[in-house]
Amino acid sequence: MTPKKIAAFAIGPIGAALLSVISLPIVTWLFSQEDVGRLAMMQVTLGFSILLFGLGLDQAYVREFHEAEDKPALLKQTVLPGFSLLIVTLLILLSLGGTLSDWLFGIPETHLSVLVVVALLASYISRFLSLVLRMNERGLAYSMSQLLPKLLLLLIIGSYAITGVDKNLTMLVLANVAAISFVCVIYAWNTREEWYRSLRGKLDFVRLKGMLKFALPLIPGSLAYWGLTAVDKVFLRTYASFEELGIYSVSVSFAAAASILQSVFSTVWAPTVYKWASTGRGLDNINKVSRYILALVVLGFSIAGLMSWVVTIFLPNDYSAVQWIVVSCIGFPLLYTLSETTVMGIGITKRSSFSMAASALAFCVNLVGNWLLIPRFGASGAAVSTCISFLVFFVLRTEFSIYVWRPIPRTLLYTYTGIVVAGASIFTLWGELLGIWMSVFWLFVLGSCFWVFRREVLEVLRLILGYKRKFSTGPSA
Known part of the structure; x- marks a missing residue:
């Protein structure tokens, strides 16, 4: 393409x-x-x-x-x-x-x-x-x-x-x-x-x-993934109220802005990797791309944690809780996108049963999480449960891909995703009480991101400056 x-x-x-x-x-x-x-x-x-x-x-x-x-x-x-x-x-x-x-x-x-x-x-x-x-x-x-x-x-x-x-x-x-x-x-x-x-x-x-x-054997895996992304709304309908469901659906809709990264990346990524696999060249770039996407995931969580209050400007007072819930809601698109960089071994080896197993197990985690959290925390509990479930989904896809294909470096992947998901969960459940301390946390995570991924940041800056220089000077005579 x-x-x-x-x-x-x-x-x-x-x-x-x-x-x-x-x-x-x-x-x-x-x-x-x-x-x-x-x-x-x-x-x-x-x-x-x-x-x-x-x-x-x-x-x-x-x-x-x-x-x-x-x-x-x-x-x-x-x-x-x-x-x-x-x-x-x-x-x-x-x-x-x-x-x-x-x-x-x-x-x-x-x-x-x-x-x-x-x-x-x-x-x-x-x-x-x-x-x-x-x-x-x-x-x-x-x-x-x-x-x-x-x-x-x-x-x-x-x-x-x-x-x-x-x-x-x-x-x-x-x-x-x-x-x-x-x-x-x-x-x-x-x-x-x-x-x-x-x-x-x-x-x-x-x-x-x-x-x-x-096709028919694919249905259970597809339904498991649907359940992973939709069971929170069903539980809110059953154990909470339509008001809580309304707050949650608005939070999810705002978080869907992060799905732009997921949509664009998925369109480009899979065909590129399969092309690398068919030629036997370029597969080493997978680890490099994973670091870039991980940096974007950490950046996305940090900015959402620092700037989520902005959504309250555009919403009625009844939706004030959205500013806390939306940070956990972005876990779905961001962690899914990151998992796309680490799951390619399953696609390359055509072991699709492992992908379905990851969806099913993460779905079970979400079922238990919603059952435990929604009666107490309502929409906030649903957001936290789904965010944690997608962290499990990401880890399972990564580990299964390693099992059927080859090892990849994952210490940094798991460390940072664990930190931001834990931070997002605390922010959603108790952010209003913690106040300024949550802002300090997200600033620390953001600063560490720029330091740990400084090489990637410099590469992006050089690329941008190179394009800027090229267009400012115009074609050579």
């Missing part, structure tokens, strides 16, 4: 994250904490349904794409089984009236159930159509399909503020369903040739059986 194509794919995640940060404060001012929390339950359900009803065939589509002669037929074979199962399930749920809405929102309203069903269908279809764009390396179309719905959601929420319509759950869900449906429409338009041809394609049941044999 060329740098130009990488940049095209990166526009979407970066732009979508920025638009989300802009729209989020508006939502908190217009809608109640309970409704923001209820919306989080719908988002959890959407993620779960894609994993469950996709039957792992989305990954089978990626695996078979380059080998398939009839790619539209491949699309039909991977979409149809899960889609049929999803339709049957949704018809049953609709026949129960407001039951689905009651499960998610605690409000048994039929119209809310219908809106959720529309979102489930649109999300499922969008998942597969997005893969068509990705596999055909149509980065700009893929990015626009992510950006435009976020812009639409911002416009709808903005119109609510201007027109003075009722700020209730129905209007909030409607805005999000409209954006999700718009995603589906854009994907359908950008892939119209592929899916139209797929309608006329023949089903190869022998091949479908082979793909299911590959």
Whole structure:
């Protein structure tokens, strides 16, 4: 993948994250904490349904794409089984009236159930159509399909503020369903040739059986990872309140800004490493890249700890706890990104069962952590439990990769990640009481980061100065 194509794919995640940060404060001012929390339950359900009803065939589509002669037929074979199962399930749920809405929102309203069903269908279809764009390396179309719905959601929420319509759950869900449906429409338009041809394609049941044999064993691992990232919201719904869930979902949304690093890095990293592995050259760079990402992780935690108070400027007073919770919430994207640099041995040796084991074990840790912490600390407990779980996830992926491939230096990795996760957990649970001492802690961690990684800092500065000098002098005569 060329740098130009990488940049095209990166526009979407970066732009979508920025638009989300802009729209989020508006939502908190217009809608109640309970409704923001209820919306989080719908988002959890959407993620779960894609994993469950996709039957792992989305990954089978990626695996078979380059080998398939009839790619539209491949699309039909991977979409149809899960889609049929999803339709049957949704018809049953609709026949129960407001039951689905009651499960998610605690409000048994039929119209809310219908809106959720529309979102489930649109999300499922969008998942597969997005893969068509990705596999055909149509980065700009893929990015626009992510950006435009976020812009639409911002416009709808903005119109609510201007027109003075009722700020209730129905209007909030409607805005999000409209954006999700718009995603589906854009994907359908950008892939119209592929899916139209797929309608006329023949089903190869022998091949479908082979793909299911590959895909179905992936579901437990995918569900374990989903649980690792979503079980905190389920526990908050069960053991706390929608208000706590609303505070937590806002904290997670702010922390999602750190996922820009995850999205861009993941797009570039895996293809590069597999290319190194195929040629047998460049693999020594993995340790070097790990140090750079570790430095960014420590820097991210430190800056978040020192500057988290800034979020309170944009949020209502009811969300003051977000400034403490958000620091633990960034553990998910940052530690996941770091684990991507150390887990490559599992991918290179094709021992995917170890990756699934890491997800399952970390999920179990998160289950126990949420069960212990949420009844006492609410949203803060959920954030700490998930942050610690991703530290376990990172360690397990690293150790499993070493076991199946080769050793890597990890003393510094474990020391610094342990320090920042411990600091983030204390900051989230007791930061308000400790006050200035937490600022001293984060300043110390930040200073040590610049000292320990001074070589990397100097290399980055030389690179920046080199580019600056090159563009300031212009092309030589």
